[in-house]
Each structure stands twice: as C-alpha cells, then as structure tokens.
Amino acid sequence: MTALLLAAGIMFGVAGLAALIRIIIGPTNLDRVVAADVFTATLVCWMGLWMVANKDTTLLPVLIALALFAIVGTVSVARLLARKEEDS
Amino acid sequence: MMRWTPGASPVLDVLAIALVMLAAMMSLAAAVGLLRFPDTLQRLHAGAKPQVLGVIVICVAIVLRSPSWPVVALTSLVVVFQMLTQPIAAHMAGRAAYRTDGLHGELIILDEMADDVSAADRADKP
Numbered sequence: 001m002t003a004l005l006l007a008a009g010i011m012f013g014v015a016g017l018a019a020l021i022r023i024i025i026g027p028t029n030l031d032r033v034v035a036a037d038v039f040t041a042t043l044v045c046w047m048g049l050w051m052v053a054n055k056d057t058t059l060l061p062v063l064i065a066l067a068l069f070a071i072v073g074t075v076s077v078a079r080l081l082a083r084k085e086e087d088s
Numbered sequence: 089m090m091r092w093t094p095g096a097s098p099v100l101d102v103l104a105i106a107l108v109m110l111a112a113m114m115s116l117a118a119a120v121g122l123l124r125f126p127d128t129l130q131r132l133h134a135g136a137k138p139q140v141l142g143v144i145v146i147c148v149a150i151v152l153r154s155p156s157w158p159v160v161a162l163t164s165l166v167v168v169f170q171m172l173t174q175p176i177a178a179h180m181a182g183r184a185a186y187r188t189d190g191l192h193g194e195l196i197i198l199d200e201m202a203d204d205v206s207a208a209d210r211a212d213k214p
Binding site: 012016017019022030057063071074081 | 092093101104105108109111112113115116118119120122123128131132135138139142143146147149150153154159162163165166169170173174176177180181183184185187188
C-alpha cells in the first residue's frame with residue numbers, strides 16, 4: 001500500500017514539475033496560464049492523495065477553495081489578452 | 089509525513105488506492121501532453137482531462153477511505169465547483185488562444201470559427 005501511494009506521489013510530482021517547466025518555457029502567456037491550471041489540478045490531486053493516505057479529511061475546505069478560485073486567473077488573463085488583441 | 093492507516097474495510101482500501109493510481113496516471117499523461125504538444129489549443133486539450141476526471145476520481149477515493157455523510161457533502165461540492173468552473177476557464181483560454189493566433193493553422197483540418205469570424209466582420213462593416 002505504501003509503495004503504491006509513494007508511486008502515485010512521484011507521478012503527481014513529475015506531473016507538477018512538467019507543468020512548471022511549461023510555465024517557465026511556455027512561448028505565450030496563455031500557455032503559462034493553462035500550465036498553471038494543470039499545476040493547480042495536480043496540487044488538488046496531491047492533497048487528495050495525502051487525505052487518502054492518512055485517512056484524514058482536514059484539507060477538504062482547501063480543495064473547495066481551490067476548485068472555486070482556480071478559474072479567476074485563467075479568465076482574467078484570457079480576457080486581458082483578448083482585449084490587447086482588439087486594441088492593436 | 090504520509091502514514092498508511094487501515095480504513096473501514098480492505099476492499100474499500102484497495103479500491104481507493106486503485107482510483108488514486110488512475111488519477112496519477114491521468115495527471116502524468118496530461119503533463120506529457122503539456123510538454124510535447126505543439127500549440128496552445130492542443131496543450132489545453134491535454135491539460136483539461138485530469139482537471140475534471142482526476143479530481144472526481146480522487147474525491148471518490150477520499151469518500152471510500154473515510155465514508156461519512158459530511159465527507160460526501162464536501163467532496164461533492166468540490167466536484168460540482170470543478171465541473172462548473174473548469175469548462176468556463178478552458179473555453180475562455182481557447183477563445184483567447186484562437187484570437188491571439190495561439191494555434192498552428194496548418195494543423196487544423198476544419199476551421200468552422202473562421203467562417204463565423206469573417207461573417208461577423210462583414211456584418212460590422214457598414
């Protein structure tokens with residue numbers, strides 16, 4: 001059980017690292033926003049893994065907050081980029 | 089930090105671990121797609137999978153590990169909010185990507201948006 005959980009944790013870690021790499025190299029700002037969204041989803045999955053492993057539901061409000069507010073960054077950046085395009 | 093504690097029944101525990109592994113594989117696949125795909129729209133397509141399905145699977149695993157009604161209520165709130173907000177975010181990002189040329193035109197087989205955009209342009213002009 002512990003080995004499987006460790007493997008899942010490593011996979012989430014690799015996924016988060018790949019999202020971070022995409023945030024760093026992403027050619028456009030939109031790529032960075034999409035990667036940041038994926039990073040947030042990976043973070044949610046990591047907290048879920050922690051809760052599954054420890055049989056502990058302390059972090060559930062954090063999950064709700066992340067699920068609610070992950071949209072704000074994406075939508076604001078997307079609207080900002082669209083407006084810039086209309087101006088130019 | 090992470091310590092395994094046995095749950096209600098071994099069957100539920102094994103099921104929860106299997107769901108967590110499924111979410112981990114989806115997350116990994118999304119990350120690989122995020123790194124390897126050539127343009128923003130395809131990266132969006134790869135990244136949107138674990139954002140809804142992975143979170144749902146993880147929430148089911150949490151409920152299987154600690155089965156009680158308050159946990160069911162909170163995890164279903166997480167799932168509902170995720171399913172409400174992620175399509176909007178993906179839609180906005182895809183729209184902005186289309187408008188700022190975040191896509192390789194030669195990779196697109198059928199571009200139905202182009203007709204609508206040109207029709208709207210023609211309607212704008214007096």
